Amino acid sequence: MNEQQDDADIARALALAGELRVLSGKLKRRMREEANLGDLTWSQTRVLSVLEREGPTTVTALARAEGVRPQSMGETVSVLKAAGLVSGEPDPADGRQTVLSLTAACRKAIKAGRAAREDWLFRAIRAKLAPAEQKKLATAVELLKRVLDGGNVPEDSGAGR
Template sequence: MTDTRPGRDALPTPSGAAGGTQPPATAVDRLRLIVARLYRQLAQASGDDLDLTYAQLSALARVQAHGPLRLGELAALEQVAAPSLTRTLRPLSAAGLLSKEADPSDGRSHLVSVTPKGEAHLERIRRQRSELLSRRMARLSPQDSAALLAALPALEQLLTEGEEPAPPAG
C-alpha cells in the first residue's frame, strides 16, 4: 500500500546535508504557517496589557534567562545592533520591567536585569500561553498527541541549528 499522507513526497537532500531528505516545499510552507499562526494565537491569548512587541518580550526573557547583562552582551544574544536594542529596552525600563545599574566591574557600562514586576509579567504571559496550548493539546487524539510530543526534539533542534553557509559566489 502506498503512503498518501501529506509531506511524504520528500526530495533528496543536497550532498553534505544531514538527514538524507529535504522536505517538499508544500510541507515547509505548511509548517511555517502553522508555527506563525500558533504563535499569534498564543500571543493574543496572553492579553499583554503593556502591548509589548515580540522584540521586547524576547529581550526581557533573554535577560531573565541569562541574568544581569551588559547591553552589548544582550545585543549579541538577540542578534541586533546596540542602538536598536536601546530603543527596544526603553519601554521596558519605563514600565518598570527592567532595571539598569552601573556595572561594578566597569563604571562606563551598565547592566540590565529583570525587576520583580518583569518576572511576574513574564510568568503571567507564559502561564496564559501554556494554558491555551494545554487545552488545545487535550483535544487531540492520543495518536496525534503522541506524534506531537515525539516531534519536540526535532522542533527544538530547529531552534538551535545555525544557518547553513551561503553558497560561494560565482
C-alpha cells in the first residue's frame, strides 16, 4: 500500500509540474502583452534586464554574461542606443571601452510596464476570484516561493492527502 501511495504521489507531482510549466508560460506571455517597451527582441530585453539588475557594464561583459560574441552584442546594444533605451560613457578605467547604462526614459518605461502588469493582475484577481479563493491563491504563492527558494519541506505535512 505504501508503494502504491508513493507511485500516486509521484504521478500527482509530475502532473502538477506539467500544469505549472504551462500556466507559468501563459502567465508570462499575458504579462508581456500587458506592458512592454515596444517591439524588442528577446536578446534586447535580456540586455535591459541585465543592466537593470546588475548596473552599468561593458559590451564585452554583457556578451560574456549572455554567451554571445561581442560583435553580436554590439549590434544589439546599437539598436537599444538608437531607441534611446541605453546610453554609453567612456570607461574611466579603460578609455577604449564604453560603460553602458539604462537611460532615465528606459527606467521610467520599465517602471510603468511593471505597474501596468501588476495592475492587470490585481484587477484579474479581484474580478475572478472570491475572497476565499484569494486566500487560497496567497497560500499557493507562499508554496511557490518555497519551491523556488529551495526551502525544506516538512517530512510529512499531509499536503495533498
